[in-house]
Amino acid sequence: MRRTPRAPGHRTAATLALALALTATATAQQPARAEPAPVPGTLTEVRAELERFYHDAEVATDKYNAADEKVTEQEKRVHTLQGQIETAETKLGRLTRLAGAAARAQYRGDSLPAEMQFALAENPEHALDNASLARQAQQATQGVLTALTATRKDLGTRTDKATATLKSLRANRRAKDSERRSVEKHIDDAKKIESTLEKKEIERLAALDKKDADEAQAKWVGTGVLDKVGTDATPAGRKAIAFATRQLGKPYVWGAEGPDSFDCSGLTSQAWLAAGHVIPRTSEEQWRRLKHVPVEDMRPGDLIIYFADASHVALYIGDGKIIQAPRPGRWVYVSPAASMEILGVVRPDA
Structure with a gap:
């Protein structure tokens, strides 16, 4: 369970010091003691940092x-425009050749070329052989x-603009990827913190998570919200839930969308997507883009969005679950719907 995030600013060294102090204190306990004496405040602080x-x-x-999604969409736009340019150029080339053939034929006093006659005649069987029609x-x-x-x-102007936009979007994607890699280094720090904790401290962290989740739920x-929410999913909603259920136990990986x-x-x-909705x-x-519905009107299959920055999402399956x-080191699992700060609910098949 994650609580509302605090203001940005990484204090990795301080947090590691907390964790190391916590471990050192636990290690200093006599083996005969069943429960290490807690270090006031440190476990809570470590948990908040994690x-x-x-x-x-x-x-x-x-x-x-x-950013990656925007790049993909823009690449499709550029590809479409380039295809339209190629089609226009093919037509231009063909008509330019026909016009040239017609001009040469008129200069020689001949009739129009057969291809031009066929292309322009109301009845292709009739030849366009008089000067007026020529x-x-x-x-x-x-x-x-x-x-x-x-x-x-x-089309050329639009393609140039679209290509310039694509270049800008790709640069933005590279910047976001760099930011992501930087943050993932902090994830390594978080894993180091967890690795320094004793088994009993890890169990206490899990117990704190469960306690907060149960209280929030x-x-x-x-x-009384569960007395109001819908209990029946739509056919598409049932398919979405069935898909998610089949993924239970699979690991969380940053940026992953299956199948493993x-x-x-x-x-x-x-x-x-498995339910037929992109x-x-x-x-x-x-x-931002899906239909918002009041929490009390949600139904199984809807998506619950969490935190003020809409940084987390889960699939509602009914019965308050x-x-x-969740996050690295965890797996796809069933949990209480209110174990995190709910921002709102959206409906993919509105």
């Missing part, structure tokens, strides 16, 4: 995933050439 490390890393990864054909061809040239120019349930591991939004986006890749975009991919 939560913040993981939260910051999740935010950084979410921003990278969002002039009309030339004028029509020139008009088409002018329009196509303008279209080609416009009890308070939420006590509001997931991050939080990788799990929810793939669950709804939704945004990141929790922030899921919150969610399936989520």
Whole structure:
């Protein structure tokens, strides 16, 4: 369970010192003692730092995933425009050749080329062999050439702008990736902190997590909200839940979207893809672009968004529970829906 993140600012050295002090104190205990005496405040502080490390890393990864998604979309736009340019150039080349053939034929006093006759005749079986129709054909061809040239120019301008945007988006993605790698170094620090803790301290951390989660859930349930929420999922919602259920026990990995591991939004986006709905890749975009519904109106299959910065998401499965991919070192599992700060609920199949 992660609480509301504190203000940014990594205090890795201080936190490691706390953890080492905690370990040293636990080690100094006599083996005969069943329960090491707790070091006042230190375990709570270490826990808070761990939560913040993981939260910051999740935010950084979410921003990278969002940047990567924008790059992918822009690459598709550029590819489409380039295809339209190639089509326009092919038409321009063909009509330019026809216009040239028509001009040469008129100069020689001949009839229009057979291809031009076929292209411009209302009835392809009839030849366009008089001067009036020849002039009309030339004028029509020139008009088409002018329009196509303008279209080609416009497509070129749009492609240049789209390519420039793509370049900027790729640079932003590189920056976000650099930020993510920097934050992931802090995740290594968090793992070092955890590795310094004694088994009993790790158990105490887990117990604190469970205690806070249970208290938050009890308070939420006590509001009567579960008496109001829907209990029946839509057919698509049931498919999303079935997909997420099959992923239980798979590890959390930053930026992963299956099939062997997931991050939080990788799990929810793939669950709804399996249900036939393409939704945004990141929790922030899921919150921004999907339909919001009041918490008391949610139903199984909806997505619960967590924390003020929309940095975490889980799939509501009913009975006050969610399936989520929590953080590194954990696995996809079922947990209380209110174990974290709820920002709101979105519905992929609204």
